[in-house]
Amino acid sequence: MRLTVDDVTVHLDHRPVVHDVTLEVAPGALVGLVGPNGSGKSSLLRAVYRSLRPRRGVVNVGGDDVWRLGPREAARRTAAVLQERDTTAAGLSVAEVVTLGRTPHHGMMGRPGASDREAVADSLKRTGAEHLAERDITGLSGGERQRVLLARALAQHPHLLVLDEVTNHLDIRARFELLALIRGLGVTTLAVLHDLDLAVRFCEQLVVLDEGRVHAAGPVLDVLTPRVMADVFHVAARVERHTDGVVRINYAADPLTALPAPHPVPPPAPNTWPGSGSGSAERSAAR
Numbered sequence: 526m527r528l529t530v531d532d533v534t535v536h537l538d539h540r541p542v543v544h545d546v547t548l549e550v551a552p553g554a555l556v557g558l559v560g561p562n563g564s565g566k567s568s569l570l571r572a573v574y575r576s577l578r579p580r581r582g583v584v585n586v587g588g589d590d591v592w593r594l595g596p597r598e599a600a601r602r603t604a605a606v607l608q609e610r611d612t613t614a615a616g617l618s619v620a621e622v623v624t625l626g627r628t629p630h631h632g633m634m635g636r637p638g639a640s641d642r643e644a645v646a647d648s649l650k651r652t653g654a655e656h657l658a659e660r661d662i663t664g665l666s667g668g669e670r671q672r673v674l675l676a677r678a679l680a681q682h683p684h685l686l687v688l689d690e691v692t693n694h695l696d697i698r699a700r701f702e703l704l705a706l707i708r709g710l711g712v713t714t715l716a717v718l719h720d721l722d723l724a725v726r727f728c729e730q731l732v733v734l735d736e737g738r739v740h741a742a743g744p745v746l747d748v749l750t751p752r753v754m755a756d757v758f759h760v761a762a763r764v765e766r767h768t769d770g771v772v773r774i775n776y777a778a779d780p781l782t783a784l785p786a787p788h789p790v791p792p793p794a795p796n797t798w799p800g801s802g803s804g805s806a807e808r809s810a811a812r
């Protein structure tokens with residue numbers, strides 16, 4: 526399903542923190558929502574997953590304004606994975622936590638049936654968390670826990686997934702694994718990502734928020750120009766597609782002042798490190 530956010534303004538504490546934001550996520554696409562601290566990313570996301578009512582504007586999922594749907598119908602469409610440590614699940618097994626994702630389908634009082642058990646098993650499998658099913662949720666590592674929370678969201682069978690900094694606190698391998706998993710899901714996803722290096726690698730499209738407004742939106746290479754890197758993120762960097770096809774950020778030697786060279790500098794050839802012996806070969810060749 527398609528997500529459209531149309532002219533949304535969000536107030537917190539009687540002041541606007543998100544101003545007139547319009548954006549779109551095509552069905553099945555993964556769009557990264559990036560921006561500096563305090564730019565309004567989480568507040569905008571809250572308006573999308575129906576936790577903070579916008580002062581103005583419309584959030585539309587699959588053709589319906591989510592703020593006009595009942596909470597249960599909205600929960601059937603949208604699942605959120607957030608960065609906060611969710612203590613409501615303390616004492617539950619992983620399988621029980623993932624089963625909570627089925628609540629919008631069978632209701633608070635309803636008992637999970639065969640289709641719910643199937644959905645739980647399937648989402649544990651898709652997230653590689655089957656082996657954790659009987660573990661207590663509180664005893665998991667940060668990476669394991671994020672997988673389980675993603676499994677709970679998938680068990681909801683959402684049409685839209687919203688993710689708020691789900692890679693925080695994960696080690697580098699776990700970050701790559703989680704984002705590769707999310708990208709492979711094929712579910713329409715809007716993800717707040719703090720780590721720009723991961724955002725450019727895994728998202729085809731980005732929305733850059735700055736001071737609550739959309740500063741730029743579109744394909745990564747069009748959006749993260751040196752100008753935007755400087756004006757919004759206040760660092761000197763170029764975002765480039767390297768010869769291996771991967772988009773990477775090339776930061777200046779001193780990212781706080783100078784721009785890097787226009788093209789990535791190739792890494793030194795093997796055996797040219799000081800003391801490796803080939804330096805002397807080079808020197809003799811130069812003689």
Ligand SMILES: Nc1ncnc2c1ncn2[C@@H]1O[C@H](COP(=O)(O)OP(=O)(O)OP(=O)(O)O)[C@@H](O)[C@H]1O
Nearest residue numbers: 537538542560561562563564565566567568569719
């Ligand atoms: N509960 C609140 N009450 C009042 N102001 C808030 C509240 N939560 C956030 N804000 C303010 O709203 C603005 C946007 O905050 P928000 O958390 O949406 O930004 P963010 O881009 O997600 O930030 P970060 O990258 O630091 O997580 C900030 O100025 C913040 O101080």
